[in-house]
Amino acid sequence: MATINAELALKAAHSGNLEYFHHYEKTIQGGCHFNDFLSITHKKSGDSLLHIATRNGHLELLQYLYEHSGNLEIANFDGKRPIHEAAQYNQLKCLQYLLDNGAAVDCLKRADWTPLMLACTKKDVEIVKLLLKYGSNPALVNKDGWNSVHIACREDSIDIIQLLLESDSRMIDVRSKNGRTALHTAALNGCMNTVNYILQHSCLSVNEKDSCGTTPLMDAMRMGHLEIAKILIESYQADILVSDNEGRQAIHVASQTGQLEAIRCLIDKYNIDVNTATYSTGITSLHIAAKEGQCETVKLLLSYGADVSKTDCKSRTALDIARGARKQDCIEILVGQGPRNDHID
Structure with missing residues (x-):
């Protein structure tokens, strides 16, 4: 046997x-x-x-x-x-x-992904063509509400995007379950060609917000995709002062992730006030950078005149927040910078 x-x-x-x-x-x-x-x-x-x-x-x-x-x-x-x-x-x-x-x-795998969705992650036009020839439906959505067009936008695959949209051009305007659009995805992933394509061929506004109030510009700034951010602002008039649901603007999200060049650009090129506070909590970029332990960002903001004495709605300074978050390096930078409160969160 x-x-x-x-x-x-x-x-x-x-x-x-x-x-x-x-x-x-x-x-x-x-x-x-x-x-x-x-x-x-x-x-x-x-x-x-x-x-x-x-x-x-x-x-x-x-x-x-x-x-x-x-x-x-x-x-x-x-x-x-x-x-x-x-x-x-x-x-x-x-x-x-x-x-x-x-x-x-x-057929669907876990999270409701079709073979076509997987193919769109690999930029192979011939695979996509073959699946479409045999009747694959690009409008199907996965558990998060993304269709194949959204996935192709993430990969900056213009040829595939155009191929998918031949059956229904409205697919590019579909929102995910958390309100995100293909434009958000393209901006977040640094897909310059796709950003331009979407804004030229869809009904989406450059200032579209997801369920958290995040705009494509905020996503670009968050990830340091500065050239995309500039295109959104200068070519498509993105609102640089728009706020998300927590009152954060582009400078706040850039400070959160330590995008130094984006911060410099916002202040030097677009005249954003370094001490701009969120309307909901009163926190500034300095508060946010201190909480996240972004030491180089803290130094940069201080060099632009960030006010160390400015407090949020709970009367906390950036130093207070750094102490509460146990960000020792930021604490050392902020100590001795000027008048402050000493509340500990």
Whole structure:
């Protein structure tokens, strides 16, 4: 009787060693059957031999395994099927084979991701074209409310964005469940081409807010995408003084993440007051930088005249907040900078 070695079978699938499976098939005796191979899965991922063969582009092995099993819809622990693997790893020939043999084109893995959504993360136009040819629906949304267009926008894939929008141009205006738009995604991820494309081809306003009140400009400043921020302000008239739900403006979010060049630009180029406070809590950029332990930002703000004596709605100075957050380096910078309160949060 042939003995199945799961580890060897998984390795054979990974390398595309079809001879290993042919040899096993010839030596089957007694109670062992080839179908026993089809129950083998990776312990951590739940990947079957079909998943592994597809992911690695081993078309002949994929064909062989399918001919013996007749099952292309086997799912791993993440809900992924072989077609997800083909789409995500740009295996065009395997994808064609799966679709030709009836694999479900819009099956969902965990978090409701379709093969098309995964393909849009990889910028492979031919994979996207093939999925669309077989009826994949780019308007489907995942659990967060993103459709395939949003995902392509994150990758700055203009060719794919245009291809997806051929079926319905309104998809670019769809909001996620937390109110975020494709423009937010493009700005946050530094996708200059996509930012321009969206603002030229959609109904979205440059000052769109998500459910937290965040604008695309704030996202660009938060991540230090200064050139995108400048385009939003100078070419599309983004409101640099708009506030989110907590009253924070662009200078506050830039200070939170320590974006020094963005802060310099806001103050030097756009004349933003370094001591601008949020309307909800009265905190300034100096308060925020101190709380986050952004020492270089604290130094920069002080060089621009940040007022160390300015208090928030709880009468706390930046030093008080640094002490409460136990940001020792910031405490040392702020000590001796001028009059202050000594409340500890």
